[in-house]
Structures are given as C-alpha cells and as structure tokens.
Amino acid sequence: xxxxxxxxxxxxxxxxxxxxxxxxxxxxxxxxxxxxxxxxxxxxxxxxxxxxxxxxxxxxxxxxxxxxxxxxxxxxxxxxxxxxxxxxxxxxxxxxxxxxxxxxxxxxxxxxxxxxxxxxxxxxxxxxxxxxxxxxxxxxxxxxxxxxxxxxxxxxxxxxxxxxxxxxxxxxxxxxxxxxxxxxxxxxxxxxxxxxxxxxxxxxxxxxxxxxxxxxxxxxxxxxxxxxxxxxxxxxxxxxxxxxxxxxxxxxxxxxxxxxxxxxxxxxxxxxxxxxxxxxxxxxxxxxxxxxxxxxxxxxxxxxxxxxxxxxxxxxxxxxxxxxxxxxxxxxxxxxxxxxxxxxxxxxxxxxxxxxxxxxxxxxxxxxxxxxxxxxxxxxxxxxxxxxxxxxxxxxxxxxxxxxxxxxxxxxxxxxxxxxxxxxxxxxxxxxxxxxxxxxxxxxxxxxxxxxxxxxxxxxxxxxxxxxxxxxxxxxxxxxxx
Amino acid sequence: xxxxxxxxxxxxxxxxxxxxxxxxxxxxxxxxxxxxxxxxxxxxxxxxxxxxxxxxxxxxxxxxxxxxxxxxxxxxxxxxxxxxxxxxxxxxxxxxxxxxxxxxxxxxxxxxxxxxxxxxxxxxxxxxxxxxxxxxxxxxxxxxxxxxxxxxxxxxxxxxxxxxxxxxxxxxxxxxxxxxxxxxxxxxxxxxxxxxxxxxxxxxxxxxxxxxxxxxxxxxxxxxxxxxxxxxxxxxxxxxxxxxxxxxxxxxxxxxxxxxxxxxxxxxxxxxxxxxxxxxxxxxxxxxxxxxxxxxxxxxxxxxxxxxxxxxxxxxxxxxxxxxxxxxxxxxxxxxxxxxxxxxxxxxxxxxxxxxxxxxxxxxxxxxxxxxxxxxxxxxxxxxxxxxxxxxxxxxxxxxxxxxxxxxxxxxxxxxxxxxxxxxxxxxxxxxxxxxxxxxxxxxxxxxxxxxxxxxxxxxxxxxxxxxxxxxxxxxxxxxxx
Numbered sequence: 001x002x003x004x005x006x007x008x009x010x011x012x013x014x015x016x017x018x019x020x021x022x023x024x025x026x027x028x029x030x031x032x033x034x035x036x037x038x039x040x041x042x043x044x045x046x047x048x049x050x051x052x053x054x055x056x057x058x059x060x061x062x063x064x065x066x067x068x069x070x071x072x073x074x075x076x077x078x079x080x081x082x083x084x085x086x087x088x089x090x091x092x093x094x095x096x097x098x099x100x101x102x103x104x105x106x107x108x109x110x111x112x113x114x115x116x117x118x119x120x121x122x123x124x125x126x127x128x129x130x131x132x133x134x135x136x137x138x139x140x141x142x143x144x145x146x147x148x149x150x151x152x153x154x155x156x157x158x159x160x161x162x163x164x165x166x167x168x169x170x171x172x173x174x175x176x177x178x179x180x181x182x183x184x185x186x187x188x189x190x191x192x193x194x195x196x197x198x199x200x201x202x203x204x205x206x207x208x209x210x211x212x213x214x215x216x217x218x219x220x221x222x223x224x225x226x227x228x229x230x231x232x233x234x235x236x237x238x239x240x241x242x243x244x245x246x247x248x249x250x251x252x253x254x255x256x257x258x259x260x261x262x263x264x265x266x267x268x269x270x271x272x273x274x275x276x277x278x279x280x281x282x283x284x285x286x287x288x289x290x291x292x293x294x295x296x297x298x299x300x301x302x303x304x305x306x307x308x309x310x311x312x313x314x315x316x317x318x319x320x321x322x323x324x325x326x327x328x329x330x331x332x333x334x335x336x337x338x339x340x341x342x343x344x345x346x347x348x349x350x351x352x353x354x355x356x357x358x359x360x361x362x363x364x365x366x367x368x369x370x371x372x373x374x375x376x377x378x379x380x381x382x383x384x385x386x387x388x389x390x391x392x393x394x395x396x397x398x399x400x401x402x403x404x405x406x407x408x409x410x411x412x413x414x415x416x417x418x419x420x421x422x423x424x425x426x427x428x429x430x431x432x433x434x435x436x437x438x439x440x441x442x443x444x445x446x447x448x449x450x451x452x453x454x455x456x457x458x459x460x461x462x463x464x465x466x467x468x469x470x471x472x473x474x475x476x477x478x479x480x481x482x
Numbered sequence: 483x484x485x486x487x488x489x490x491x492x493x494x495x496x497x498x499x500x501x502x503x504x505x506x507x508x509x510x511x512x513x514x515x516x517x518x519x520x521x522x523x524x525x526x527x528x529x530x531x532x533x534x535x536x537x538x539x540x541x542x543x544x545x546x547x548x549x550x551x552x553x554x555x556x557x558x559x560x561x562x563x564x565x566x567x568x569x570x571x572x573x574x575x576x577x578x579x580x581x582x583x584x585x586x587x588x589x590x591x592x593x594x595x596x597x598x599x600x601x602x603x604x605x606x607x608x609x610x611x612x613x614x615x616x617x618x619x620x621x622x623x624x625x626x627x628x629x630x631x632x633x634x635x636x637x638x639x640x641x642x643x644x645x646x647x648x649x650x651x652x653x654x655x656x657x658x659x660x661x662x663x664x665x666x667x668x669x670x671x672x673x674x675x676x677x678x679x680x681x682x683x684x685x686x687x688x689x690x691x692x693x694x695x696x697x698x699x700x701x702x703x704x705x706x707x708x709x710x711x712x713x714x715x716x717x718x719x720x721x722x723x724x725x726x727x728x729x730x731x732x733x734x735x736x737x738x739x740x741x742x743x744x745x746x747x748x749x750x751x752x753x754x755x756x757x758x759x760x761x762x763x764x765x766x767x768x769x770x771x772x773x774x775x776x777x778x779x780x781x782x783x784x785x786x787x788x789x790x791x792x793x794x795x796x797x798x799x800x801x802x803x804x805x806x807x808x809x810x811x812x813x814x815x816x817x818x819x820x821x822x823x824x825x826x827x828x829x830x831x832x833x834x835x836x837x838x839x840x841x842x843x844x845x846x847x848x849x850x851x852x853x854x855x856x857x858x859x860x861x862x863x864x865x866x867x868x869x870x871x872x873x874x875x876x877x878x879x880x881x882x883x884x885x886x887x888x889x890x891x892x893x894x895x896x897x898x899x900x901x902x903x904x905x906x907x908x909x910x911x912x913x914x915x916x917x918x919x920x921x922x923x924x925x926x927x928x929x930x931x932x933x934x935x936x937x938x939x940x941x942x943x944x945x946x947x948x949x950x951x952x953x954x955x956x957x958x959x960x961x962x963x964x
Binding site: 003005007021022023024040041042067068069071096097098099100103104106121122124125129130133134136137140141144148151153154155156157158159160161162163170172173174175176177179180182184188189190196197198199201203210213214216217218219220225226228230232240241243250251414435436438439440441442443444445446471472473475477478479480481482 | 489579619643659692700917927955963
C-alpha cells in the first residue's frame with residue numbers, strides 16, 4: 001500500500017512526504033491556518049493536518065466537514081500543538097466522499113448511546129464504539145491465542161441442530177417449509193420430515209454436547225461461535241444472538257476446570273491491558289464522566305483499569321455453594337431483610353446474592369462450586385459424598401463484579417448409568433442424544449468444561465453497561481435491523 | 483496437570499515416571515510381552531506402553547481393547563522398537579472406560595468415509611479425522627493470526643438477518659411463530675410483525691454488507707463465522723452450513739485486493755506446512771493409497787505436500803475474464819468440442835473451464851478479474867472504460883487446482899448513483915438496505931473485499947475430496963444429526 005494507517009503515521013519520524021487516508025473528525029479554522037483532524041479507525045487517535053489560511057481552494061475547504069472521507073498528502077512535520085508528536089503539512093487534498101453536515105447524523109457532539117444504537121451502521125465511526133470494537137477484536141484474538149498456546153483445538157460445533165443441549169432455553173426454529181401451508185402429518189402436526197433437514201431443527205443454544213464429543217477424541221477443544229436464545233427479555237444483559245466460548249477437556253476434573261477458567265479469563269484480560277492501553281484509557285475517561293451523573297453511593301470505587309488489574313492480580317475466591325449460602329444467611333442484608341429473595345440451601349442464587357458475595361463480602365471474583373443437583377443441568381457430574389444438606393453436582397460458576405455469572409461450567413457425568421438415570425428423572429429421552437451417550441458407552445473418561453459469554457467479557461473489559469453496545473449489530477426482541 | 487499429553491511425552495527425555503492418559507488404539511501380545519498403543523488426540527502418533535507377559539492381571543488385560551480409555555503409569559524408557567524414541571514400561575493401569583469390542587464401531591481396520599460420516603460423533607477418534615481437525619484448527623488460527631498481524635479487526639456480523647446480501651441464494655427462515663397457525667395479515671400472508679424480531683428473518687448468506695460498514699469506520703476488518711445456503715444440492719462441494727472468512731478494506735482497490743488475497747492464502751497454507759507436518763504426512767500417504775485405486779490419467783501428478791508447496795512458492799497467474807475467454811476459445815478442448823458448455827464472452831465460466839485454465843493451461847492458481855457486469859453482484863465496482871466487449875466490474879475470483887473458485891471478491895461500488903442505478907436494474911429496493919447506502923452517502927471511500935469458504939481451504943490442504951469430511955458435523959439436505 002502506498003499509504004500508512006494513522007496508527008503507524010503517528011509513530012513515524014518526521015521529514016517525509018506522506019498520505020493520510022481517513023475520515024474527517026473535526027475541522028478548525030483560525031486566522032492563520034486550518035486544522036483538520038483525521039481518523040481511519042486504526043487507533044483512537046486522530047492525526048492533525050494543517051494548511052495555511054488561503055492555501056486550500058474554497059471549494060475543497062467547504063467539503064472538508066465532519067464525516068467526509070479524504071486523502072491528504074503533505075510533509076510529516078513535528079507538531080506545534082500539544083497531544084501529538086507529528087502532524088501533516090498539507091500540500092494536496094483529495095475528497096473521496098463528502099458528508100453533508102445538514103444530513104450526516106454523527107456531528108462532533110455527544111450523542112446518547114440510545115441514539116447511536118439506532119444508527120448501528122454508523123456508530124463504529126465514533127470514538128466510543130471504535131474503541132469497543134478494537135477491544136472486542138483484541139479479546140477475541142487473545143481467546144484463540146490462549147487456547148492455541150495451550151494445546152487446545154478449535155472445534156466448529158453445528159449452528160443448526162436437532163438437539164437442545166441445555167434441556168431448557170427457548171429456541172429459534174429453522175425451516176424452509178411453506179410458512180402458510182406447511183405439509184402436515186395425519187394427526188395435523190407439521191410434517192418436518194419434508195423440511196430441508198428431514199426433521200425439526202433449531203439454532204443452537206450451546207455447542208457443549210458436541211464439544212464433549214471433540215474432547216473425548218482430541219483431548220482439549222474449544223468452541224467460539226454464535227449461540228441463540230429466543231427469550232423475550234428486553235434487558236441490558238441479554239441478547240438473542242451472542243458469541244460463546246466453550247472449552248471441553250478430557251481428563252480434567254473440577255479443580256483443573258477451575259484452574260483453567262481462572263487462568264484463561266485473567267490471561268485474556270491481561271492481553272487487553274497490554275494491547276489496548278489507548279482504547280482502555282479512553283473508555284476509562286468515558287466511564288468517569290458517566291459515573292459523575294450517578295449518586296455517590298452508586299459510583300464505583302475503582303476506575304476501569306484498576307478494576308481490570310484487580311481481577312488479573314488477585315486469586316479468585318473459591319468456595320462451595322453450601323458455604324456461600326451460610327455466608328449469605330449470616331450477612332447483614334439477610335438479617336436486615338434487605339434481600340428481595342430469601343436465602344436458603346437449594347435456591348438458585350439471585351443477582352443480589354452473587355453481587356453481595358463478590359462486591360461486598362470477598363471484594364473479588366468468586367468461584368462457587370458443588371451446587372445442588374436439582375438446580376443444575378443433567379450432564380453435570382454427581383458428587384459422591386458430601387456434607388451438604390442434599391445431593392450436589394461438580395458445577396462451578398465464576399462470578400464477576402458488576403456482571404454476575406461470567407463463566408458457568410462443571411465436570412461432566414462420565415458414568416453412563418448415573419447419566420441416563422438423571423436424564424430419565426428430568427425427562428430427556430435417550431434416543432434424542434444417543435450419540436452423546438455413546439461417549440460414555442465407549443472409552444468414557446473424566447472430563448470437564450465451561451462456557452463464557454463473550455459479550456459479558458467485553459462488557460466487563462470496556463466498562464459499558466448495556467450488552468447491546470458491545471456487539472456490532474445486536475439482535476433482541478423486535479430488533480434485527482442492519 | 484499431573485500428566486503430559488502424548489505429543490509432549492514423545493519428546494520427553496527417558497528416565498522418569500510418567501502417566502499417559504488416552505484411548506487404546508491397538509493391543510498386541512507376544513510370548514514375552516504385551517504392547518499397548520495409546521493416543522490422546524494431541525498428535526497423530528501413539529505412545530507405546532509395554533508390560534512383561536503375566537505382569538497385568540487377566541481382568542485388566544481383558545479390558546484393554548481398542549477404544550478403551552486408560553491411565554497408564556510407568557517409567558519412560560528408550561524404545562526397543564522402531565518408529566518411536568521412548569515407550570512406557572507399565573507399572574500401573576487404570577481403566578477409565580472400557581469399549582466392548584462386540585459393540586464399539588471403530589475397530590482397528592480401514593473404515594469407509596461413508597461409514598464414518600454416519601458416526602461423525604466418533605470419527606474424530608480415527609487418524610484421518612483427528613488429522614483433519616487438527617489441521618482445520620491450525621488453519622483457523624493462522625487466519626486470525628494473519629489478520630491480527632496485519633492490522634485488521636475481527637468483526638462479528640449478524641447471523642440472523644433481515645437482508646439478503648447476495649440478492650440470490652436460498653435462505654433458511656428463522657422464526658418463533660406457531661408453525662401450525664401463524665398469525666396472518668388481512669391479505670392472508672404470515673404476519674411477521676408478530677414474530678420474535680417483528681419482521682421476517684433468515685440466516686445470513688454472507689457478512690459482506692455489514693463487513694463494509696465496519697471497514698468504512700475501522701479501516702480493515704474481517705469476519706470469520708458461519709454462513710448458510712438452503713440449496714437442495716447434494717454434492718461433494720456444498721454444505722448448508724459452512725464457515726466463511728470475509729475481509730473488507732477501506733482504500734483498497736482491485737489490485738490491492740488481489741495482493742491481499744494471494745498473500746493471505748499463501749500465508750495460511752505456509753502456516754499449515756510449518757505447524758502440521760506430521761498430520762500432513764499422514765494425509766499425504768492416505769491420498770497416495772486412494773490415488774492408487776484411480777485410473778492412471780486421473781492420478782495427481784503431485785503429492786499433497788508438493789501441491790501445497792507449489793501454491794506457496796509460485797506467483798498466481800493474473801488475467802482478465804476477457805483474456806481467459808480467448809484462451810479457452812483457442813484451447814484444444816474447445817476446438818475438439820470437449821467442453822460440455824460452449825465458451826463465449828458473457829458466460830459464467832463452468833468448473834471444466836476453470837479447471838482447464840488452472841490445471842492444464844497455467845498449471846498454477848489463477849486470479850481472473852474484470853468479469854462481465856451481468857453475471858456478477860450489484861455491489862461490484864463498475865469498470866470505467868475497458869476494451870472488453872461489454873460492461874465489466876472489478877471482480878476477482880481466485881481459482882485453485884482441484885477446487886475451482888476458492889476466493890471471490892471485488893472492489894465495491896462506492897458511487898451512490900451508480901450503485902442505486904444498478905440496484906434498480908436488478909430489482910433491489912433501496913429501503914431494504916438503506917443503511918448500506920448511507921455509507922455511500924456519507925464519507926464514501928474506495929474499498930474492496932473478498933470471501934473465502936473455509937471448508938474449501940481445508941479441503942485443499944487436507945487433500946480430501948468430500949467437503950462433509952472437513953467439518954466436524956456436516957449439515958446437508960436431510961442431514962442434521964448430532
């Protein structure tokens with residue numbers, strides 16, 4: 001290429017003729033000169049291009065407006081102003097595409113996140129969203145790098161599936177049948193045998209079951225792909241389409257699984273700290289401004305980067321669900337009746353309980369283990385003997401400040417009889433996942449795995465508060481634009 | 483972890499006590515000893531464990547059968563046999579999970595690929611499929627590494643979409659409406675306003691249009707995700723669900739696009755050559771055996787690895803569609819009437835034509851450019867003036883031996899008026915992709931991109947001939963098991 005991205009230009013020695021290609025962020029005119037700030041998405045920073053007053057034809061100057069796309073050639077010189085080492089002394093300007101200031105929605109002023117969600121096709125051109133997307137990229141790359149470096153194989157589990165791994169979760173139906181007059185069976189149901197796949201199919205809610213097939217052949221695998229939930233919940237924490245990372249490891253027991261989860265999540269956050277310093281600094285400032293609008297007691301005690309360093313530098317607290325329930329029952333909010341949901345052994349811990357443990361009691365990430373069997377999935381390994389009040393499974397949830405559950409996993413039940421007995425109890429037919437059961441029939445092995453919702457990780461690292469702001473084109477109820 | 487994967491064990495100095503965990507591939511008994519070959523998926527190789535005859539209890543020996551999962555502890559000693567440096571002198575055997583030889587389908591003999599497709603949940607335990615999946619992983623990682631190293635940002639374009647990027651291609655409908663009695667509008671159509679997303683939605687056929695939004699903000703982006711085609715074609719080249727890589731770059735013109743495509747595909751193949759030597763050697767031998775069953779004239783002139791090196795080491799031939807048509811018209815097969823489809827300017831080149839150019843005429847990968855506008859998509863940049871017999875676009879297809887088109891791309895039309903005129907000609911409504919047009923309204927820039935079907939790349943690198951054998955769980959008409 002005959003030009004350098006802004007990121008490289010800003011680190012180039014002055015004294016040569018260069019061409020900048022990018023979009024105008026701002027134009028400022030003084031009595032003696034015109035200053036144009038250009039960004040090309042390669043970095044949060046702009047490069048400044050300067051021309052003496054009168055140098056540029058009026059026709060050109062008129063077209064240099066926020067959002068216009070330009071190629072500017074000139075000498076790279078030491079910058080007079082603060083904040084940048086070099087700037088471009090303009091000799092030539094080419095306008096690729098103007099941006100009519102009357103119509104272009106992204107003017108140099110603060111836009112609300114709500115407004116920007118409506119123009120998700122343009123919001124990556126803002127500082128906030130370009131920073132988020134660059135960090136999202138860095139985290140995704142860190143995920144692949146971590147698993148590759150540690151001997152895992154990337155396994156693409158199917159998106160269209162005839163099985164429901166979680167046994168729960170509303171699913172999206174995938175079909176090519178005539179939607180008005182689908183073929184019917186004799187008893188009046190839709191005849192899916194005539195559908196594209198010859199059966200009823202849905203979008204996957206998890207690649208775990210297929211991931212286990214991979215682990216019980218290749219040893220250590222991970223998935224990183226889209227998953228889907230057709231839940232009609234319009235919250236700041238849920239998406240209908242989101243990306244999930246699911247490692248599965250043969251010969252890993254619960255303890256190994258916890259070690260991996262902690263090392264993994266620390267490693268990718270450390271990668272972001274090392275590779276996204278500028279973007280994180282920008283988002284840290286953004287968060288500071290946002291925090292100022294909050295009540296004192298709701299403001300965070302730590303800045304964004306302090307929070308990330310804190311996670312990376314500290315051991316996660318590990319305790320059983322049973323011990324956590326004891327702590328919660330003896331907690332101030334429990335005694336004062338401040339929890340909305342009463343705490344007792346067997347309940348599914350609510351967000352308020354998780355946040356108390358993480359943010360108030362331990363003040364660091366927490367790994368809860370050995371949950372009651374009744375509130376967890378059929379495939380989790382049953383504990384042999386415990387002092388808990390009821391049967392438990394070797395589950396583990398990693399809880400993060402502000403986010404709640406960021407990772408959910410378990411050792412998997414590898415005993416065919418225990419597994420099928422549990423399936424019968426919860427009403428899952430063996431024929432539906434005969435292939436899954438085959439791995440327990442032939443060469444069964446202890447194994448474990450977990451899932452991490454990628455957008456929750458991006459949410460945590462960027463300090464954003466609405467999950468729709470950390471994925472390029474969010475999918476939610478009544479929302480599939482772009 | 484208290485044990486090492488087989489891959490590391492085989493490179494460990496003898497003299498220490500180790501534990502091997504994995505699946506028995508074979509057991510061989512001689513008068514004096516029993517030899518067990520164990521594989522754990524970390525490598526194509528097995529590690530041999532040896533016990534003197536009589537050392538293992540009969541009950542244990544009986545359970546050491548092909549497919550059983552074991553942990554074997556013993557001293558790592560220099561191997562007596564050929565083919566491996568070290569072996570394990572057994573002191574202890576633990577059977578995690580047996581595999582009844584009467585029932586376990588993967589016995590140590592040659593299974594047909596057709597049979598293995600029916601047990602896709604177990605086929606990763608075979609040498610062929612574990613090799614393919616490890617290579618698939620290496621290629622996927624090489625893709626991410628290449629783009630990360632070159633300043634691209636990974637962009638997750640939506641899977642569920644209301645738009646059809648190609649303007650063609652059968653799509654899968656995504657819905658949560660009652661399939662039997664969907665709500666209807668007054669004129670009797672399905673009332674999609676009541677569907678989950680408030681409109682009709684489908685699975686994406688390409689992330690390109692959204693990718694362009696990213697490139698025109700972040701500069702250089704790439705996608706790597708699943709795409710879908712509901713085409714009822716049961717061939718060895720098509721899948722209903724496959725993974726696609728789609729880079730989009732601002733300020734790249736056709737020439738830059740070609741340079742990137744060639745450098746990219748060479749780079750990832752080179753990565754596989756460097757990182758998957760053992761697996762490629764295994765698949766090369768497999769292919770040699772397969773070739774022996776073919777007629778002499780159908781046998782490949784090069785081995786698998788020679789073919790890969792050839793692609794990496796040679797410049798791709800670049801020529802226009804118009805020049806290619808001339809070559810084809812003057813070719814022997816054309817003159818002898820051996821082409822099934824007649825060649826003339828304006829036709830969509832068929833597989834037989836592409837293969838002639840690549841395999842017979844140039845004997846290397848070919849990049850064809852400047853195709854007739856009529857046979858290409860609306861979004862491709864129109865050529866200004868050419869000597870071609872009709873209007874052309876700045877398209878480029880990369881053709882590979884044995885595979886045909888492996889990459890298709892173009893410079894994109896950045897002129898709003900030309901774009902909308904072309905859309906009107908081919909019947910695409912502006913309202914359907916108003917957001918796409920916005921990028922030409924505001925700050926339009928020259929830009930380019932291409933798409934590479936990941937499975938076609940894996941097919942080429944592994945030397946397999948059916949695309950269903952290079953994705954873990956293939957989706958095809960009447961086939962969505964696992």
